[in-house]
Amino acid sequence: MxxxxxxLKAAESKVRIGGYGNFSFRELANxxxxxxxSVHYHFPTKADLGAxxxxxxxNSFLAALGDPVAIKASGKNPIEVYSQLFRSALITDNKMCLCGLLGAESDSLPEQVRTExxxxxxxxxxxxxxAHAENGDKNPAQSAIATVSILEGAMMISKSLDDNSYFEQVTQTLK
Amino acid sequence: MxxxxxxLKAAESKVRIGGYGNFSFRELANxxxxxxxSVHYHFPTKADLGAxxxxxxxNSFLAALGDPVAIKASGKNPIEVYSQLFRSALITDNKMCLCGLLGAESDSLPEQVRTExxxxxxxxxxxxxxAHAENGDKNPAQSAIATVSILEGAMMISKSLDDNSYFEQVTQTLK
DNA sequence: GACAACCTACCTACTGATAGGTAAGTTATA
DNA sequence: TATAACTTACCTATCAGTAGGTAGGTTGTC
Structure with a gap:
């Protein structure tokens, strides 16, 4: 590596724990x-690194997701694949979604970061x-927003209360 | 005042924009x-202020909510009252929920703050x-988690994409 | 020799926190 | 009622630590 x-790996961990302000060039360098x-050689400014x-x-999130049409064609429910990716972000990494946390503090972020x-x-x-369209949903756009919202929200609650069973309870609602 | x-008022605004790290004693004092x-006279440490x-x-959130049983008795749906309070936090204040943002960065917070x-x-x-029990819900505990999750998540998405219509779309799912 | 990937040695701005002091107001005691 | 003791709500000055960032030098590889 x-x-x-x-x-980037060190920064991701820190940001997913405490947001954009939770990492410094010094800590990362150490x-x-x-x-x-030397960090400035790779990333001229902190905003560049954040972006x-x-x-x-x-990119890696989308890559891990794969193609919803292909997932459906293979007999699996793409929405379950999606919620499974959120689950592993929370359970395996024991951390918030990077963009969920950054999104919440969006109004205080440098524009380059906010854009990403x-x-x-x-x-x-x-x-x-x-994915919802593949499942025959009548209002796939609305369902899409509801799905991200509930998963991001469930992560937030689970982190807040330090208990991942809240996330599990919420994902059962999705079925 | x-x-x-x-x-406290100045701090609330700053935290709801950028989290716990987004305010300093100097800014607040100014x-x-x-x-x-002199800020230390009122709040010995930053963690004390945050808590x-x-x-x-x-307290003020709960006070604004009122009693769910009384709301139901008066013929209104307490869940709509609840989502309306979230809506005004987002639309009127144009800011995230304070505890939603703090909850997301929970693992980096001083313990006193996390407790609150x-x-x-x-x-x-x-x-x-x-509220859900009043509405005759068969699994009120699960529905409760789903409701906060979706509302907190919808706020986060609306802030991220800088478009409150996402929140509105999600609250329609609640009906 | 050119370029990448570092380095040393700084700088300025700001962070939370502390020490010690002051003026005005309150409370308790003789 | 006078005075001493104490509290409230600030102040100035300063601390060590950390932030992001910069200029210019060194080292290793093609």
């Missing part, structure tokens, strides 16, 4: 074994809209 | 017209459980 990748000034982080997160967060949700909405 | 109240050192803020927020955020959600869950 390159230093640049290591920086964790990957370089000096803080790259959200961009990468969105918007991209995350727009892509998620498009995916879910397609 | 006392200086102490003014400090806004209310005292020196930053007081969440505590006050919870937990209190917010536990009280909300209790209210909603009673």
């Amino acid at each position: 390159s230093k640049k990748e290591a920086l 964790e990957v074994g370089i000096k803080s000034a 790259a982080l959200a961009h990468q997160y969105t 967060v918007k991209r995350f949700f727009n892509q998620n909405l498009a995916w879910l809209c397609s | 006392s200086k102490k109240e003014a400090l 806004e209310v017209g005292i020196k930053s050192a 007081a803020l969440a505590h006050q927020y919870t 955020v937990k209190r917010f959600f536990n009280q909300n869950l209790a209210w909603l459980c009673s």
